[in-house]
Amino acid sequence: MSILSQPQYNPLPKSLLNTAHHHQCLRIRIYCSTTTAAAAATTTTATATKPKYNSQHHLVMAPTPPPQITTPPLPPPPSPTNQQRVMLDDPTLKSTWSHRAWLATGCTTVAVSLLKCVTGAVDSHTWQEPILAGLAGYILADLGSGVYHWAIDNYGDASTPVFGSQIEAFQGHHKYPWTITRRQFANNLHALARVITFTVLPVDLAFNDPVLHGFVALCSGCIMFSQQFHAWAHSTKSRLPQPVVALQDAGVLVSRLQHADHHRPPYNNNYCIVSGVWNRVLDEYKVFEMLEMVVFFKLGVRPRSWSEPNSEWIQEETQTEIPLLK
Numbered sequence: 516m517s518i519l520s521q522p523q524y525n526p527l528p529k530s531l532l533n534t535a536h537h538h539q540c541l542r543i544r545i546y547c548s549t550t551t552a553a554a555a556a557t558t559t560t561a562t563a564t565k566p567k568y569n570s571q572h573h574l575v576m577a578p579t580p581p582p583q584i585t586t587p588p589l590p591p592p593p594s595p596t597n598q599q600r601v602m603l604d605d606p607t608l609k610s611t612w613s614h615r616a617w618l619a620t621g622c623t624t625v626a627v628s629l630l631k632c633v634t635g636a637v638d639s640h641t642w643q644e645p646i647l648a649g650l651a652g653y654i655l656a657d658l659g660s661g662v663y664h665w666a667i668d669n670y671g672d673a674s675t676p677v678f679g680s681q682i683e684a685f686q687g688h689h690k691y692p693w694t695i696t697r698r699q700f701a702n703n704l705h706a707l708a709r710v711i712t713f714t715v716l717p718v719d720l721a722f723n724d725p726v727l728h729g730f731v732a733l734c735s736g737c738i739m740f741s742q743q744f745h746a747w748a749h750s751t752k753s754r755l756p757q758p759v760v761a762l763q764d765a766g767v768l769v770s771r772l773q774h775a776d777h778h779r780p781p782y783n784n785n786y787c788i789v790s791g792v793w794n795r796v797l798d799e800y801k802v803f804e805m806l807e808m809v810v811f812f813k814l815g816v817r818p819r820s821w822s823e824p825n826s827e828w829i830q831e832e833t834q835t836e837i838p839l840l841k
């Protein structure tokens with residue numbers, strides 16, 4: 516909005532005003548009012564209309580009616596229901612028998628480790644150390660989930676050996692975060708279950724120490740289920756089972772509020788997705804930013820988060836159909 520004002524305009528010098536011809540001089544006062552961009556756009560129309568004068572021969576700019584802006588009607592937006600249905604019908608969200616098999620082997624190896632922990636503790640009558648080891652495993656699993664999440668969020672692409680599919684999945688997750696809540700259970704967990712199978716199975720076969728298995732069982736179990744905790748962090752409160760909400764509120768599982776910050780600019784924090792207990796310290800001390808600098812200066816590779824806000828991490832509009840928080 517602009518205000519245009521002009522002082523009274525005398526077309527002749529003051530000394531000439533009291534001449535025999537001064538009655539012929541037209542003293543013009545232009546009254547202008549606040550204008551908007553829309554009104555400014557109608558200047559052409561205003562100048563084309565016939566000027567009007569009041570009784571003191573003051574030119575009065577008659578108010579002009581608001582311009583009649585005629586815009587062609589917008590095409591109807593795509594139906595959210597249809598759009599959502601297309602997303603939910605995506606076969607990549609569904610579990611296959613292969614996914615279920617990997618999840619079963621992952622769960623079995625973790626269960627064997629847990630069983631060895633319990634039986635070893637019973638046999639040795641030592642509970643304190645295995646429980647403390649399990650607690651350490653749970654806490655370190657959160658750190659491990661953060662490091663892993665940071666790495667695949669920022670480096671590599673779909674063609675990266677071994678991790679390519681995980682990297683692609685996490686990139687897609689940033690574009691359509693809400694789809695994780697519709698991804699079927701085994702589909703969501705099978706990739707980590709496969710990693711757990713290959714790492715925990717040798718430990719199961721080689722060791723019987725209850726303290727070691729206390730650590731391994733809790734750490735590997737939390738890492739394997741971290742994607743489920745992640746999915747719960749994206750769900751709405753009303754859709755979650757009450758015990759899950761209670762665990763989130765207690766900080767045992769990563770909270771919806773904390774993880775929501777991961778999906779907002781600058782997209783470089785709150786990577787941990789088990790309990791989220793490490794997020795504050797890692798972000799406060801800028802641990803990942805320091806690691807990114809080390810990688811950049813040593814290898815010349817820029818993390819994806821430095822490219823914000825222009826990267827593919829910007830969420831698609833369909834995300835708003837299922838709110839991140841409630």
Ligand SMILES: [Zn+2]
Nearest residue numbers: 664668685777
């Ligand atoms: Zn992420």
Ligand SMILES: [Zn+2]
Nearest residue numbers: 688692745749
């Ligand atoms: Zn997420």
